[in-house]
Amino acid sequence: MINNKTKKSLTRIGIVIALIGTKLKLLLPLLKAAKFLSFLSMILYLFVYGFTFGWYFAFALVYLLICHEGGHLIAAKQKGLPTSPAFFIPFVGAVISLKEMPKDAVTESYVAFGGPFLGLISVLPAIPLYHYTHNEFFGLVIALGCILNLFNLIPISPLDGGRILSVLPPIFWFIGIMMMLVFLFYQPSFLAFYIIILGITTFIKRIREAYQLKVIKEKIKLYEHTIKQFQFGIFNVYSDRTIVKRFFFPFFEDNKKLELEIHKERLEINYLIRSVRARLHEPDLDWRIYIDEKIQEIKHKRISPLLKQQETLETYYVSSNRKKWQIFIAYIILASSLALLGFWSYGLIEHVLGR
Known part of the structure; x- marks a missing residue:
């Protein structure tokens, strides 16, 4: 018992x-x-x-x-x-x-x-x-x-x-x-x-939502700029210089951390640009249709998710x-x-x- x-x-x-x-x-x-x-x-x-x-x-x-x-x-x-x-x-x-x-x-x-x-x-x-x-x-x-x-x-x-x-x-x-x-x-x-x-x-x-919102907006700008490049037939890549990854103190080193975040996105865009350039000289490729398809892909797969994240951050707690x-x-x-x-x-x- x-x-x-x-x-x-x-x-x-x-x-x-x-x-x-x-x-x-x-x-x-x-x-x-x-x-x-x-x-x-x-x-x-x-x-x-x-x-x-x-x-x-x-x-x-x-x-x-x-x-x-x-x-x-x-x-x-x-x-x-x-x-x-x-x-x-x-x-x-x-x-x-x-x-x-x-x-x-x-x-x-x-x-x-x-x-x-x-x-x-x-x-x-x-x-x-x-x-x-x-x-x-x-x-x-x-x-x-x-x-x-x-x-x-x-x-x-x-x-x-x-x-x-x-x-x-x-x-x-x-x-x-x-x-x-x-x-x-x-x-x-x-x-x-x-x-x-x-x-x-x-x-x-x-409390870091303002910073996250800033990162998202900068990424959207990058992809919108890439779309304009594609529309004008410009396929220049960004610099591939290496940025050292380390811990950044919140608020005090936000600009440096933002630079690293944007650099990572630029490397992704470089990969996309190189893949597009590699196909432009194919004889049976209608490059205008191909470029339009890539632009739509950027809008739907890259920009659209970022816009949804931006809308959530801007309106969820309002x-x-x-x-x-x-x-x-x-x-x-x-x-x-x-x-x-x-x-x-x-x-x-x-x-x-x-x-």
Whole structure:
């Protein structure tokens, strides 16, 4: 028999695993599971947690995960985004994947908000049930539900909180990174460390968008210049001089890094120009048609993807101030509700474990 002290320790470990596990899906390739396979994975998940941490904990966790991921699925469906079924992985969490990425940060925020919002709704029926029955299962649902969903609201990408606030300035992601560092200090975990690394990477990428946009625009100019050369029958190559590859300090050496990026693209263009020149003297080649085909190839394969990247960087995070305030206020209300309810219900875990 497992004594109360051991049971308490195991359940606390289980809560930490569940907290991190809800987002460990970011470590894995997106899974496409059939509905029947999804159901089998849920049963396996239930049995693994049942034998490891107890059946109350297992049923409560599965119920909360179904509601949380179901919130994402409903929100994605409302926005017309196709998704895969939820797939349960023991000691990891529930995994769903979007088959189509959101078109803007507002849509991303809406889909992310659906998870913890329905997570809060799923906890509410347990409050009167626990009040009238004093059944420890309902107490565990309340406390664990608040902890899991509140954890997911930490404003660090890739957690739900970070995606909800993605439409706001990236300073909120920095705050989230600091919060996760505090969590890591009190609950050391490789997975928490990994989430922090992902958060820092995403934060840096976000604040470096201006530089990325500059690189894309310069590349587009290069290819547009190449098209003009082809139209006038000019096939001169760029200099093949070698530029030493090294680490460039962000912001301080952006111009040097940009020079290297453009040089790499020029080498690609040189290869294209040489391949074109090699065919121009073929006797049976209509070089005008051939050049037109190459120009269309440059437009579709080189310029078009760059234009899409440029449009994404310029418009993805653009939103009205009214919409930003609505998202921020909704986030604060949801987080505050979960925090207050969690503060009241946390003692229920101790009550459950003490029995």
